Amino acid sequence: MKCSFIRLAPQLNGKSSLVSKAIFKASLLSLTFSLTACFIGASLPSSRSDPYETDDAKRGYSIPIVDFSKVSDMQTIVDREPGQYLGHVTTVLLDDKKTILAVYPKGHGKGQIVYKRSEDGGKTWSDRLPTPANWATSLEVPTIFQTIDKAGKKHLLLFSGLYPIRMSHSEDEGKSWSELEQIGEYGGIVALGCMERLNNGDYVAMFHDDGRYISKPVNGKPNPAGAFTIYQIVSSDGGLTWSSPAPIFSSRDIHLCEPGIIRSPDGKQLAVLLRENRRVKNSHVIFSNDEAKTWSTPRELPGALTGDRHTAKYLKDGRLFISFRDTTLESPTKGDWVAWVGHYSDIVDGKEGDFRIHLMKNYHAWDCAYPGVEVLKDGTVVTTTYGHWTDGQQPYIVSIRLQPKDLKNPPKP
Secondary structure (H helix, E strand, O other), X not given: OOOEEOOOOOXXXXXXXXXXXXXXXXXXXXXXXXXXXXXXXXXXXXXXOOOOOOOHHHOOOOOOEEEOOOOHHHEEEEEOOOOOOOOOOXXXXXXXXXXXXXXXXXXXXXXXXXXXXXXXXXXXXXXXXXXXXXXXXXXXXXXXXXXXXXXXXXXXXXXXXXXXXEEEEEOOOOOOOOOOEEOOOOOOEEEEEEEEEOOOOOEEEEEEEOOOOXXXXXXXXXXXXXXXXXXXXXXOOOOOOOOOOEEEEEEOOXXXXXXXXXXXXXXXXXXXXXXXXXXXXXXXXXXXOOOOOOOOOOEEOOHHHOEEEEEEEEOOOOOEEEEEEEOOOOOOOOOOEEEEEEOHHHHHHOOOOOEEEEEEOOOOOOOEOOOEEEEOOOOOEEEEEEEOOOOOOOOEEEEEEEOHHHHOOOOOO
C-alpha cells in the first residue's frame, strides 16, 4: 500500500464551541474525504517490510493466561438495572488517588449518561448522581478526563460524540457540571478516544470517524460512510477550547479506530494503540517522537495485544497494564474482557509481553469491555467496564480490583 504525506493543520486561535463555525475549514474537509490511505510520517524503525502483513504465527499468542474470571471476591457490581442495557464506561481518578468517577450510557453508546462516584478506590459506589439535563441527549459513548491548564488550574472534561462532539466541564472535582456544548463544527465516533498532556502544556486528543459524522449531516441523516480516519485535535488552555481536527491516517483497507495513547517511560515518545475494525488484521500501533507533530506508519501489533478500546496505565513496577475487549483472531478468550501485562519496550519491539489476564467471561460474541483503568496510591489496579456478565441478561457495570501481588509470578507457558 502506498501512502501520501500531509502536514497537520495549524491550531486555530479561535475558540471552538464559543466562537464561529469557520473553525473547521472546508479545505480540510475536502482533503480529508479525498484520502485513501495517508499518515503523518516519522522516521521510526519497523521490524517488518510490510506493516500490514499478518501470518498464521501472529494470529494468536503464546504468553500465559492468568484466569481471574471466576474470582468473585475481586468483583464489585457498580450498577445493574433489570431489563436496561448499561454500557461503555470510562473513569477518572482524582488527585487523592482513591476517588474514582465513572460515566456510562443507558444504551449501546447512545443514551442518557449515568454518573457514579467511588471514594474508596472502587470498593463501594454511590447511587446514581444528579447530572445536567442535556446529558440525557448523549448520542455516543461518554469519555471523561482530568486536565491542568498552563496556569495550574485543574479541570474535569466530559465528551459525547457523533455530530457534533460536545463537552461538559467541571471545576469542583465533579460535584457540579456544565451542560454539554459543542466544541466545534465537527463530529466523530467514540470521541474523544484518548488524551495526553504534551511537554509544552498543550493537550492532544484523538478520535476516529468513517465519514458519516466529521461534517454536518445533510437533512439530518449521516453522510455516506467511507474510509476510516484517525483525527487529532489540540488544546492550549487545558481543554476548554480545541483546534480543528487534523487527519493522521485514513484507509479503506484497514479500519483503524478507537485510539488509546501511552507515553514512553522516558517521556520522549508517544504510542497509540488502534482497534482494527475489519477483523482481518491484528490491532495496530503508531508512534510519535516529536510530541504528536508527526506519526509513524501504522504497524501491526502481536496477537497478544489485539483487541478493542485499549486503556493503559503504568504499574508501580514500571510495567503496563492494558485492558481491552479480546478480538484476537485466534484466542480462547475471544470476545471476553481481558488485560495485558508487559513493558512499553514490548510494544516498540513487537514482542508479546509477559502475560494476559482473563478478567471476566462475556456471554455475548463481542459486546463488552470499554474499560476504565486506574492505579491507586498503593499500586492496586481498579478496572471498570460493562458486559453481558450473566447469560441471557442485559449488560451491567462491574469493577475489578487487582492487588500488586496478583500481577506477579504468572504461570509458565
